[in-house]
Amino acid sequence: MSLGRNLKAAFQVVRALPVRTLLLALPVAASVALALATLAIDHGLSVKAQEAASSFGTDVISIRSGSKVIAGKSGAVANLTEEDVNALRSGVRGAKAVEGTRIENNVPTSAGAQSGKYTLFGVRPPWAKVRQFGAERGQFFDGDELDSAARVCVIGQTVARELYPNQDPIGQEIVINQVPFKVKGVLVSKGASPAEGDRDARIVIPLTTFFEKLYRTRLHLDQIVVQAKDATPEGLAKLDEQIATVLRQQHRIGAGQPDDFTVRLPERIAEESRGLSKDIFYLLLGLALVCGVVAILVLGVVTGQAVRSRRGEIGIRRALGATSDDILLQLWAESMVSSLLGGLIGIGLGIAGAWAIAQARQLAFGFDVLVILVPLIVVVLASLAGLFPARTAAALAPAEALRGKAA
Amino acid sequence: MLLEVTDVKKTYRDRQGQAVPALQGVSLGVAKGEFVAISGGSGCGKTTLMNVLGCLDSADAGSYRFEAEDVGSWPERKRAELRNRRIGFVFQSFHLLPFLTVRENIELPFLYSHQAERRSAAKIDELLASVGLEGMAGRYPTELSGGQQQRVAIARALVMGADLILADEPTGNLDAAMAQGVLDVFAELVRQGKTVVLVTHDPAIAARAYRRIQMEKGRIVSDIKERKEALV
Ligand SMILES: Nc1ncnc2c1ncn2[C@@H]1O[C@H](COP(=O)(O)OP(=O)(O)OP(=O)(O)O)[C@@H](O)[C@H]1O
Numbered sequence: 155m156s157l158g159r160n161l162k163a164a165f166q167v168v169r170a171l172p173v174r175t176l177l178l179a180l181p182v183a184a185s186v187a188l189a190l191a192t193l194a195i196d197h198g199l200s201v202k203a204q205e206a207a208s209s210f211g212t213d214v215i216s217i218r219s220g221s222k223v224i225a226g227k228s229g230a231v232a233n234l235t236e237e238d239v240n241a242l243r244s245g246v247r248g249a250k251a252v253e254g255t256r257i258e259n260n261v262p263t264s265a266g267a268q269s270g271k272y273t274l275f276g277v278r279p280p281w282a283k284v285r286q287f288g289a290e291r292g293q294f295f296d297g298d299e300l301d302s303a304a305r306v307c308v309i310g311q312t313v314a315r316e317l318y319p320n321q322d323p324i325g326q327e328i329v330i331n332q333v334p335f336k337v338k339g340v341l342v343s344k345g346a347s348p349a350e351g352d353r354d355a356r357i358v359i360p361l362t363t364f365f366e367k368l369y370r371t372r373l374h375l376d377q378i379v380v381q382a383k384d385a386t387p388e389g390l391a392k393l394d395e396q397i398a399t400v401l402r403q404q405h406r407i408g409a410g411q412p413d414d415f416t417v418r419l420p421e422r423i424a425e426e427s428r429g430l431s432k433d434i435f436y437l438l439l440g441l442a443l444v445c446g447v448v449a450i451l452v453l454g455v456v457t458g459q460a461v462r463s464r465r466g467e468i469g470i471r472r473a474l475g476a477t478s479d480d481i482l483l484q485l486w487a488e489s490m491v492s493s494l495l496g497g498l499i500g501i502g503l504g505i506a507g508a509w510a511i512a513q514a515r516q517l518a519f520g521f522d523v524l525v526i527l528v529p530l531i532v533v534v535l536a537s538l539a540g541l542f543p544a545r546t547a548a549a550l551a552p553a554e555a556l557r558g559k560a561a
Numbered sequence: 562m563l564l565e566v567t568d569v570k571k572t573y574r575d576r577q578g579q580a581v582p583a584l585q586g587v588s589l590g591v592a593k594g595e596f597v598a599i600s601g602g603s604g605c606g607k608t609t610l611m612n613v614l615g616c617l618d619s620a621d622a623g624s625y626r627f628e629a630e631d632v633g634s635w636p637e638r639k640r641a642e643l644r645n646r647r648i649g650f651v652f653q654s655f656h657l658l659p660f661l662t663v664r665e666n667i668e669l670p671f672l673y674s675h676q677a678e679r680r681s682a683a684k685i686d687e688l689l690a691s692v693g694l695e696g697m698a699g700r701y702p703t704e705l706s707g708g709q710q711q712r713v714a715i716a717r718a719l720v721m722g723a724d725l726i727l728a729d730e731p732t733g734n735l736d737a738a739m740a741q742g743v744l745d746v747f748a749e750l751v752r753q754g755k756t757v758v759l760v761t762h763d764p765a766i767a768a769r770a771y772r773r774i775q776m777e778k779g780r781i782v783s784d785i786k787e788r789k790e791a792l793v
């Protein structure tokens with residue numbers, strides 16, 4: 155018994171039956187491709203989600219108005235206020251910082267001949283530190299400018315690029331909702347997130363200016379961010395509880411009534427940014443698993459049938475000096491060639507597919523090292539599946555095998 | 562003695578579990594260089610005996626010595642090696658692998674050989690020429706006549722240098738002219754010192770052997786030896 159000579163025998167058979175080999179390879183290829191692509195895309199998406207979560211701040215809890223807040227959009231009722239912020243500051247011990255934000259979407263903005271619509275944030279200077287969203291160039295506005303409701307702003311990089319092509323925006327004039335402002339700085343880039351859209355298409359101004367110079371009639375807040383002292387899951391959970399207690403008291407919500415606000419913890423934010431939901435991920439992996447099982451069954455059944463119809467061939471080989479182990483090894487090598495071929499096709503297709511999707515969706519393209527185990531497992535299992543039916547045929551006395559019809 | 566079976570018995574069981582006695586105590590010695598023909602009615606145990614002689618099956622009782630070795634009790638691995646190196650098989654239905662060329666069919670035994678002998682293309686060509694199949698190495702079995710296919714099978718039986726050729730009705734699927742052609746090859750092998758045991762129904766075929774054995778119901782009923790020179 156040696157692998158080499160039986161591999162040669164297997165190759166002679168495979169060469170004679172290229173279509174059968176290819177057909178056997180296909181389910182293996184499908185299963186491997188599907189599994190690889192799913193894992194790779196999920197990898198890309200979770201890298202992106204991690205980035206989204208950490209750029210929001212892994213120690214930052216977000217509170218939005220409305221009981222069911224759809225990611226990225228403010229709730230139906232605008233019921234968060236400065237009083238809530240003050241109540242949280244004094245009532246929540248686990249908070250390092252509490253900052254209220256007023257957000258307005260699609261605010262018409264222009265500079266010279268250029269114009270666009272951007273998301274306007276009204277904040278206090280400490281917000282920049284909490285959200286890690288300070289000025290990359292120029293300066294963020296300061297406390298004096300907040301107190302005096304100065305018409306100054308810090309703009310995101312998309313805004314800078316679109317409104318000031320080939321120009322330094324710092325010190326320039328910008329007209330926000332028909333009110334002239336001065337650009338003090340350009341924000342660090344945060345890129346796009348599935349939950350928040352292009353986070354560089356933002357303009358940040360003092361909260362006081364927002365209320366006194368731009369939107370005088372709508373004096374609510376849209377979001378309160380709370381930075382945790384203790385960012386462990388337990389710490390965050392405790393903080394979540396304290397926030398709910400304070401806000402329910404503030405909003406006079408009776409026992410048994412639902413919250414009229416939504417608190418999102420960092421991992422929730424990461425999850426919402428994830429894109430490929432866990433359900434779909436498991437569905438695709440399940441599909442890959444089904445393909446894998448089909449591949450294994452097909453190889454098993456086909457090898458079983460081959461063994462029956464090839465009894466004569468087995469008998470001849472035995473007569474010429476093959477042991478039953480040789481026969482087993484040859485049959486295994488034959489299904490190994492098919493499944494290996496399938497594995498290679500599957501790896502090619504899976505990587506190509508994952509790469510294409512990563513390109514289209516601007517995802518990090520990469521694999522967990524363990525991913526190489528997937529084709530390996532499928533290939534080995536599929537090739538072994540043929541051995542069960544082969545065992546009995548290989549164990550027959552040569553005379554018995556020869557009594558079956560000629561090859 | 563090249564081989565010697567003593568009081569060999571073999572009983573099959575049919576589907577109903579009924580005992581079918583195929584060999585009921587056969588004793589037979591074959592010397593090196595003999596040309597033996599075994600005849601007998603259908604079902605008398607000829608194939609069963611050939612399977613025992615070829616180590617393709619084992620007997621229920623009795624002993625089998627090949628060159629004085631008790632090969633009947635050898636493990637399968639050693640019996641496979643014996644088949645590979647010492648015994649050449651020729652079957653009624655040729656038993657060539659249809660997806661291999663003539664050359665690859667003839668080379669098949671090398672695949673299962675433990676010695677690392679080099680098969681040379683020249684050696685195969687020479688072998689093909691000796692069985693009258695020059696230039697047919699690249700053909701597939703389906704592109705050959707029955708007589709030609711059987712000659713390929715004979716070449717395959719000889720390629721490892723076997724000294725015992727076991728042929729179970731080698732001419733059963735051939736017409737009279739082709740059958741005589743194949744018999745010529747066997748006669749030539751015997752002349753070169755090989756030992757040939759063949760099974761045949763045909764008295765005209767059996768007549769070319771130097772020793773004729775008649776079987777009946779699992780037993781040898783007559784065993785006639787002639788002088789070797791008489792029929793060459
Ligand atoms: N595997 C088997 N199972 C059951 N019975 C068998 C088996 N092989 C052979 N027999 C029976 O054993 C007896 C001898 O069979 P064998 O094949 O040796 O006969 P044979 O002399 O070669 O006949 P033929 O001339 O028809 O080839 C027959 O009665 C046959 O039916």
Ligand SMILES: [Mg+2]
Pocket residue numbers: 607608609729
């Ligand atoms: Mg027979």
